[in-house]
Every structure is written in structure tokens, then in C-alpha cells.
Amino acid sequence: MAGHSKWKNIQHRKNRQDVARGKIFTKLSREIYVAARQGGGDPDTNQRLRLAIQKAKSANMPNDNIERTLKKALGETEGDHYEEITYEGYGPAGVAVLVEVLTDNRNRAAADIRHIFSKQGGNLGEAGCVAWMFERKGVLTVDREKTDLDEDSVMMSALDAGAEDFESSSDSFDITTSVEDFETVKEALENEGVSFTAADITMVPQNTVPLAGEDAKRMLKLMEALEDNDDVQNVYANFDIDDSQLENY
Template structure:
């Protein structure tokens, strides 16, 4: 599962280089809008809204943008609503891909998602073709440079907080939780002074797929094209990028 962390690290680096803040804010606004429409505007009783607000604030989305979006969602907005869609398929080399979208135009979105798959050596599949390869879990990542705690002590604190799994490497601690208990685990660990570089409820792949250099390059292009789509909220995959491919991506 550590590949999830490794890919997120590369993705964040690319996002910083590509200056995608405006697109990120658009996606967060749509998620906040949909959360309010589906569950109301009270974060204390609307888990989806709480998670959406947490992500938006972590990305430094201005409070004015957040409040404006909530007000729009509470109003009629000419009947504006977003349909939630999930697309599944295979990327280059057979890597599994799941795409979650929020859209007011289903035909446009499915056409653009299908084009991204076809253009980059992948293909869309039927519903359920890859979903069974992923688990819905909470994901917490902490940079080891930000703490002096040992692996054993961190693992003990994570277990006591209710975590399901704990992993670590030279750069980070990685904690997985049951999706329903994500906020409780996160809150308890934050109460102990831990600060997370990444915290989300995600689709975690059960196994990882390593691709050839050519397939890896096309896979990264596929992910970039999907994430660049304003209708696409999340892209999940089981592609495990190698250190050599990371180096190539960083240099190239």
C-alpha cells in the first residue's frame, strides 16, 4: 500500500509545478455543493461535508469561496445539481483505474473520460470490473522529519487510536483506518500533537502493478488528463511507480 503514498508525493510535486490551485478549488466547490445538497449545511451532522471542508481548508481555499458555495447549495440555483458517477477501466499495461465524477452533463463527462482512456493506451470497462480490487479506507500520512517519535511508539499510538494498519519507510509514517472511524482516529492522534501531511478517506488498492517505462509514462499522462477534467473529483489506481520512473519524471 505504500505506493499510494509514493504516488501522492509525486502528484503533489507535479501539482505545485503545474499551478493547479484554481482547478482544485473548482473541484472542492463542487464536492461541498453536492455534500450540502445531499446532507444539509451542518458539518456536525454531515460527514461528507466535514471531509470536504477539511480538504478545502487544507488546500488553503479562501473562506469566502467556501461560504459562497454553501449559500449557493442552500438556494435554488435554477435547479442546478450534480450527478455522481463512477467509471472503471484499465490503464496501459492493465493497471486498474477508478474515476469519480460530479457533473451536470453526464454525456459530456463520459465522452471525455472515455477519450482520456483511449488516447493514453487504456480502455473503459463495465461497472464493477475493478472496484473489487480496492478497499474504502481512511488514509493518514505523516512526514518523519516533522516528528521525533520512534516507529514502535508511533505504531502503538496508532493502534490505541483505532488504526487498522500501520506502515513506515525512511520518509513517512502511514496509517490506515476503517473509513467510518477515520475522523476519530485522526482526531485522537492530532490531540497527541501529530500533524499529517495527507489525511483523507480514499480507495486503497489491495495489490500494486508495476509497469514498463513506456506504459508508466502513458499511465501518468492518463492520470493527468483525467485529473485535469473539472468534472473529475478523484482518480484511484493501483499503479506503483518505481524509483527509476520517479527520477525520470522529476528530471523530464
């Protein structure tokens, strides 16, 4: 998951820019809304809601916004209603792409996603065409420069707590867990003073497609175009691109 993981780090940097425009607050509000609608308004018993609120707070979203969204989700105030849709397709060189959408207009979202795939050299596929290539996992990302612990210490602590995998890159550690063990591993590392640049339940590809040159550039443009769409919450893809090409993007 090296290329995909590296892209997520770039995305987090872009998200910090989005915060200044307030754009990311809209997506975070929708995630809180749907999580509360599906699993109730108590974050202690609703893992998805708990993670959504944590992400909102880490992005410095005001508590008033969070409370207002929860009230809408629980029917205490009027507001838009969102539905959750997953689109599947292919990018350059057959890269598998999953797009998670939260929208108040299904027809608009479908047209927009189809247009983005077509414009950026991809193809929107049928339901189920690529979902089998991904597994839902917990992923914790640690900034190497922001932890006092060395690689071996973080790795051993993660594995001892139940992590399934540990990957090291030039600027981060990526820890993969089962969904069930995600919070146990996260809490164990936090107790040792480890903080995370990202802590999500996400879709991890089972294998990757190496990309370079124009295919790599086209894939990154497709990813960015999808993530810039207001209805899109998450984009997952199974590409692997050399770090140097990602760094310069």
C-alpha cells in the same frame, strides 16, 4: 499500496501548484456542494462535508467561497447542479482504474473520460469491472520530516487508536483505518502533535500490479491526464511503481 500512495504524495505537490492557478478551488467547491446536497449542511453530522471543508481550508480556500458553495447546495442561491458518476477502466498492463467525477454535463464527461483512456493507452470498462478490487478506507499520510515523533511512536499511537495498518516509506508514514475509525485515529494522533499532508476517505486497492519502463510512464501520464480534467475529482489505481521512477516523474 506503495506505488499508489507515492503517487498521491506527488499529486499533493502538484495540487500546491494548482492552488496558484485557482484550479483546485473548483474541484473543492464541487465536493463541498455534493457533500452538502447528499448529507445536509451541518459538518458536525456530515462526515463527507466536514472532510471537504477541511481540505478546502488546508488549500487556503477563502471562507467566502465555502459559504457561497454551501448556500448554492442548500438552495439558498442559484447555481449549477452537479451529479456524481464513477467510471471504471484499465490502464497499461491491466491496471485497474476508478475515476470519480462531479459534473454538470454527463455526456461531456463520458466523452472526455473515454477519450483520455483511449489516448493514454487505457480502456474504459463497464460499471463494476474493477470496483471489486478496491475497499473504501481512511488514509492518513504523515510527512516524516514534519513530525518530531519517530516511526515507532507514530505507529504505536496509530495502532492503539484503532488503525488497521501502518506503512513507512522514505518520506512518509501511511496509516490505514476503517471508515468508522478514521476520525478517532486522526484525532488521537493530532492530540499527540501529529499533522497530516493528507487525511482522506479513499479507495485502497486490495492488490497491486507492478509496473516499470514504458508501462510505468504510460500509467503516470494516464493518471495525470485524468486528474487534470475539470470534472474529475479523484482517480484511484492499483499500480505499484518503483520509488526512483516516481521521484523522477
